[in-house]
Amino acid sequence: MMPFATEFPVKAGLDSRMFVAQIITWLKGTQYSRLFENNVEIDLDGDSPLAISANGEELRLRVLKVSGAEKAVGFRHDFPDQEGRLWRTESVLLRNDKEGDQSIVRFRTQCIARESGAKLHHPRKPYIIKSFLVDRLSGTDGQFLVSDEPVWLKNNDDSLQLAESISLGKASNNLPIIYISTIKGSSWPFNRKQVDKLAYELGGVAHVVVEPDRDFSITLRDLTSGQNVYGGAIGIALPNYGFVRRLFASKQSPGSRNLVDIVHDTAHALRSQMPSCGWDWTELQEQSLRQHRQRERNRLTSQEERALYEEENENLRETIVQLKDDLARQQSINSNNAHENYLHSYIASQV
Structure with a gap:
């Protein structure tokens, strides 16, 4: 099932604090999220805070800093429904290094089968995009x-x-x-x-x-x-x-x-x-994990280092699956376009 993806410029002043506030406002405004109830497991250890509700809903955050300054901040939200599907929403704010220039925010949503025979649907545009526009955080596109x-x-x-x-x-x-x-x-x-x-x-x-x-x-x-x-x-x-x-x-x-x-x-x-100028969640994960390994390599125990390598490998496997899916969709689109062009040529030759 084709994911939904979009990206657009946002104001340069948008930082991780404001970005997280948008996430919280979005999830609190939904009828389905249970992340703000009492029985939520929260893990604040490490570089990627995680919240898990009793129904399996998850929210993971990650911030990447370079030379002490924020480079990117992102989240992945997974919501399992009662019909064997997982609704996944991801977003990454990639900040511009140049002062005064716009940053770019990218969103991606997917409907993933958790069980055999689950009926998939085209993912919708997440409402968090609307809140960016309503709060006048969007920038200029050309x-x-x-x-x-x-x-x-x-x-x-x-x-x-x-x-x-x-x-x-x-x-x-x-x-x-x-x-x-x-x-x-x-x-x-x-x-x-x-x-x-x-x-x-x-x-x-x-x-x-x-x-x-x-x-x-x-x-x-x-x-x-x-x-x-x-x-x-x-x-x-x-x-x-x-x-x-x-x-x-x-x-x-x-x-x-x-x-x-x-x-x-x-x-x-x-x-x-369309091609991406911003980052997907997997790109943010890759950059963050690599930075963490390089920064902590002299202090990590062998067990911690193995765990970090496994997390990197899992992210790479996920990236490969995502790229294969994107390639398969593009090949299908090219095939359909070629078939359409053939039909147009054939019809024209008969007129």
Whole structure:
């Protein structure tokens, strides 16, 4: 089952204390977490504090410091449900070494089978992302503030330059951009309520941009040599690539499934497949364990050293499994794309 993953810049002042406060607020706000009840086992020894509730729920934290300064802080939260599944949420805040520059936070969620025959589901975006946006901790991604509100372009030069940058893949660095073109005049395939809802649900996953009118679209076509989307199409642009998907209401929304759902799911899938600039939990683990071994190598007993090596090996095994899963998903995606291109070529040859 494909994991959900996203990352975006955050304000430089965000530190481990504020990061942990976000975790606590998130878990306390859920209906399922039991980590703040009385019968919780807490282990504060070592570099990775751990809390375990009676139902098997776990929260592990880790902070990495380099030369006395915080380099990264992260958590892994595991929640086992009654249907044989494990819901795993991970996040790492990777701090920038340069004063005043933004840091980057990465999130990853998975639905993992604990029992044979467990029915897996696509993991959802964790609500902790929303709290980052609500508390105004997010930073700027290229020419956009990371938020859960749509950007309504205006019929002026600044908006045209921004739309041109979107079409050419130069407007963002971390998140996809959903570009909603006009059908005619100043009407769109979505109404304003749908646009607001889409932007709200994609906060921290993608930027949502709406062009003002048909005249704007025509001018943009000339600026981009036709690389823009138009005529009511929904374009999804990636950093450095420009538009990689074009969705249309008539072709892409059969039956009861509407175009809003397809745009939402496509944005999630594309963001989850994008290369990572931040760290996953396994990277934080690897860096922390290596640093701990090097720092304590003259003071560790042979038993402690073996335990540390085993923890490193376990993390490496987990990294290998994760990389194999990512590779298998990418091969499946490439195979599907090749099949789709073959079908397009075959159909064109028959016309």
